[in-house]
Amino acid sequence: MKIKQRKYMSEKEALHWLVDNVEVVDGIDVGCNEYVEGFFECQFKYDERLGWTKDGRFYIEEQVEITEETEMKRLVCVHSHTNNISCYNDVSIEKALHLASFDKCTFKKIYLQNPDGSICELIWSKERGLID
Incomplete structure (x- = not known):
């Protein structure tokens, strides 16, 4: 069975998720070593799969395969x-x-x-x- 699950992450983790899941951000090829402070404000257009909470956390909604042993x-x-x-x-x-x-x-x-x-x-x- 698959369920939708929300996974929360820091700004830096969200950047790495973007690098792994989006090829181009604002027309710039992004590599994992290109993280700089303010990246999200300057160069990042929000991907529809990535959300943001009022308390500053990022999250993604992902489909997760579960079994009876899944916590x-x-x-x-x-x-x-x-x-x-x-x-x-x-x-x-x-x-x-x-x-x-x-x-x-x-x-x-x-x-x-x-x-x-x-x-x-x-x-x-x-x-x-x-x-x-």
């Missing part, structure tokens, strides 16, 4: 019998299922959770396993 930032798990939910941070689906077994409960669905707390997409169900 996720936030998971919301729906219990099979009670429909209660459990939330986990920085765990894989496999680890969340293992942790639930200690409480003698099972999950029927697992969703990704957005940073604002809202529920995102369904990534696992008891009937189908990892959703394609």
